[in-house]
Amino acid sequence: MDKNQWYRTYRPFISPMDPCPPIKIKRYSTGPQLFMGFQPPGLEQFPPLTALQKGTLWKAFYDPYFPFKEQKEGAKK
16 A cells, blocks of 8 residues: 555645744644454564564554654655
Protein backbone atom coordinates (compact mmCIF):
# COMPACT_ATOMS: atom_id res chain seq x y z
CA MET A 1 0.00 0.00 0.00
CA ASP A 2 1.22 3.45 -0.86
CA LYS A 3 2.05 5.44 2.29
CA ASN A 4 0.66 8.62 0.73
CA GLN A 5 -2.83 7.12 1.06
CA TRP A 6 -2.47 7.29 4.84
CA TYR A 7 -2.57 11.09 4.91
CA ARG A 8 -5.81 13.05 4.80
CA THR A 9 -6.36 16.78 4.41
CA TYR A 10 -9.06 19.23 5.42
CA ARG A 11 -9.65 22.96 5.18
CA PRO A 12 -10.35 24.56 8.59
CA PHE A 13 -12.49 27.65 9.09
CA ILE A 14 -10.39 30.81 8.82
CA SER A 15 -11.71 33.69 10.87
CA PRO A 16 -11.23 37.25 9.61
CA MET A 17 -10.39 38.18 13.22
CA ASP A 18 -7.63 35.59 13.62
CA PRO A 19 -4.39 37.35 14.68
CA CYS A 20 -2.12 34.60 13.30
CA PRO A 21 -1.45 33.79 9.65
CA PRO A 22 -3.86 30.99 8.71
CA ILE A 23 -2.94 27.44 7.79
CA LYS A 24 -5.25 26.92 4.83
CA ILE A 25 -4.88 23.16 4.46
CA LYS A 26 -4.19 20.88 7.42
CA ARG A 27 -3.02 17.27 7.16
CA TYR A 28 -3.23 14.33 9.52
CA SER A 29 -2.00 10.77 9.46
CA THR A 30 -4.23 7.70 9.53
CA GLY A 31 -2.87 4.32 10.55
CA PRO A 32 -2.61 1.27 8.30
CA GLN A 33 -4.98 -0.71 10.55
CA LEU A 34 -7.86 1.43 9.25
CA PHE A 35 -7.42 0.02 5.76
CA MET A 36 -7.44 -3.68 6.73
CA GLY A 37 -10.88 -5.13 7.28
CA PHE A 38 -9.51 -8.03 9.31
CA GLN A 39 -6.14 -9.38 10.35
CA PRO A 40 -5.16 -12.06 7.84
CA PRO A 41 -3.40 -15.17 9.17
CA GLY A 42 0.35 -15.53 8.73
CA LEU A 43 1.37 -11.87 8.79
CA GLU A 44 5.11 -11.25 9.00
CA GLN A 45 6.22 -10.40 12.55
CA PHE A 46 8.99 -8.34 14.10
CA PRO A 47 11.38 -10.05 16.55
CA PRO A 48 10.18 -9.49 20.17
CA LEU A 49 12.66 -6.73 21.09
CA THR A 50 12.06 -4.85 17.83
CA ALA A 51 8.29 -5.21 18.31
CA LEU A 52 8.57 -3.50 21.71
CA GLN A 53 10.55 -0.64 20.17
CA LYS A 54 8.17 -0.17 17.24
CA GLY A 55 4.96 -0.64 19.25
CA THR A 56 3.49 -3.45 17.17
CA LEU A 57 4.20 -7.10 16.54
CA TRP A 58 3.17 -7.14 12.89
CA LYS A 59 5.12 -5.35 10.15
CA ALA A 60 1.93 -4.58 8.19
CA PHE A 61 0.63 -2.45 11.09
CA TYR A 62 3.81 -0.43 11.64
CA ASP A 63 3.48 3.25 10.72
CA PRO A 64 6.46 5.51 11.49
CA TYR A 65 5.47 9.09 12.25
CA PHE A 66 7.20 11.86 10.34
CA PRO A 67 6.22 15.43 11.23
CA PHE A 68 5.06 17.29 8.13
CA LYS A 69 7.34 20.30 8.62
CA GLU A 70 10.48 18.15 8.84
CA GLN A 71 9.74 15.94 5.84
CA LYS A 72 10.88 17.63 2.64
CA GLU A 73 9.06 17.08 -0.64
CA GLY A 74 10.95 14.49 -2.69
CA ALA A 75 13.42 13.74 0.14
CA LYS A 76 14.36 10.11 0.68
CA LYS A 77 14.41 8.50 4.11
